[in-house]
Amino acid sequence: MQTDPLSAKFAALADPTRRAILARLCEGEASVNDLAAPFDMSLPAVSKHLKVLEKAGLISRGREAQWRPARLEPMGMKGIAEWLEHYRRYWDASFDRLDAYLKKIQKGDPRGPGH
Amino acid sequence: MQTDPLSAKFAALADPTRRAILARLCEGEASVNDLAAPFDMSLPAVSKHLKVLEKAGLISRGREAQWRPARLEPMGMKGIAEWLEHYRRYWDASFDRLDAYLKKIQKGDPRGPGH
DNA sequence: GCTGCTGTCAACCGTTCGGTTAAATATTGG
DNA sequence: CCAATATTTAACCGAACGGTTGACAGCAGC
Numbered sequence: 001m002q003t004d005p006l007s008a009k010f011a012a013l014a015d016p017t018r019r020a021i022l023a024r025l026c027e028g029e030a031s032v033n034d035l036a037a038p039f040d041m042s043l044p045a046v047s048k049h050l051k052v053l054e055k056a057g058l059i060s061r062g063r064e065a066q067w068r069p070a071r072l073e074p075m076g077m078k079g080i081a082e083w084l085e086h087y088r089r090y091w092d093a094s095f096d097r098l099d100a101y102l103k104k105i106q107k108g109d110p111r112g113p114g115h
Numbered sequence: 116m117q118t119d120p121l122s123a124k125f126a127a128l129a130d131p132t133r134r135a136i137l138a139r140l141c142e143g144e145a146s147v148n149d150l151a152a153p154f155d156m157s158l159p160a161v162s163k164h165l166k167v168l169e170k171a172g173l174i175s176r177g178r179e180a181q182w183r184p185a186r187l188e189p190m191g192m193k194g195i196a197e198w199l200e201h202y203r204r205y206w207d208a209s210f211d212r213l214d215a216y217l218k219k220i221q222k223g224d225p226r227g228p229g230h
Numbered sequence: 231g232c233t234g235c236t237g238t239c240a241a242c243c244g245t246t247c248g249g250t251t252a253a254a255t256a257t258t259g260g
Numbered sequence: 261c262c263a264a265t266a267t268t269t270a271a272c273c274g275a276a277c278g279g280t281t282g283a284c285a286g287c288a289g290c
Contacts, residue, residue, distance in 0.1 A: 011277095017278090034286070048277095048278075048279085050276090065286090066287045
C-alpha cells in the first residue's frame with residue numbers, strides 16, 4: 001500500500017469489488033456478511049477489501065454486538081474530487097472552446113496544475 | 116492490469132510518479148527524456164509508466180523523428196469524473212443537511228422530517 | 231458452561247507491479 | 261553506410277495484491 005493518501009484512495013478504487021461495496025454502502029450501513037453476499041468470494045477476502053477502504057478513508061466501521069457495520073465516510077472522496085478538478089478544463093465541454101483558443105495562441109505554455 | 120476501463124484509470128492514477136507525469140503534460144507535449152528528467156529512475160521505468168497511462172486512455176503518443184512525444188488525452192478522465200459525481204452528495208457542503216437527514220432515517224429514527 | 235453466528239488473523243499461493251540492466255529497434259544527420 | 265540519439269523490448273527481481281483455507285476471538289441465547 002502506498003503511503004500518500006491520494007495514492008491510497010486511487011488504489012482502493014481501482015478494484016471493481018471495492019467500488020461495488022461502496023455502491024452498496026450508499027444504501028446504508030451493512031455488515032460484512034451483507035456486503036459479501038453478492039460476491040463469489042470468501043468472507044476474509046471481503047474483510048480485506050473493507051480494510052483497504054478503511055485505510056484509504058473511504059469508509060468507517062462501528063461495532064454493534066458481534067457485527068462490525070461499515071458505512072461510507074462522507075468526506076472520503078473529497079481529496080480525489082479536488083485533485084480531479086484541476087483537470088476539468090481538459091474534458092469539460094464548456095471549456096472546449098477556451099482550450100482550443102489557448103492551444104492556438106500559445107503553442108508553448110498554458111500553465112496547468114503544477115502537481 | 117484490470118480489464119474494465121474504470122479500474123485501469125484508477126490504477127493508473129494510484130501512482131505518484133504517473134500523476135506527476137500527467138501534471139507535467141498539462142504544460143504541453145513532452146518526450147520520454149523530458150518526462151524522466153525529474154525522477155531518480157531509469158528510462159525504461161518511465162516508458163512503462165507511459166504505457167500504463169496510454170492503455171488507461173489518459174495520454175496518447177505521437178512520433179516526431181526519433182521522439183515519441185506524449186500528450187494528455189483530454190477526455191481521458193471524464194469516466195472518472197462521471198463515476199465520482201455519483202458520490203458528490205456525500206461530501207458536497209450544499210448537501211450536508213440532506214446527508215444528515217439520510218443518516219437519521221437510516222438509523223430507523225421513527226420521527227419523520229416534520230417533528 | 232456450550233452452541234452458533236459473526237468476523238478477523240495467520241499462513242500460504244499465484245499473479246501483477248514497479249523497478250533494474252543489457253540488448254535491440256527506430257530515426258536522423260553526416 | 262555509419263554513428264549518434266531516443267526509445268522500447270526482454271529477462272529478471274523483490275514486494276505487494278487478491279484470493280484461499282484453517283484456526284481463533286467476541287457475543288447472544290439456550
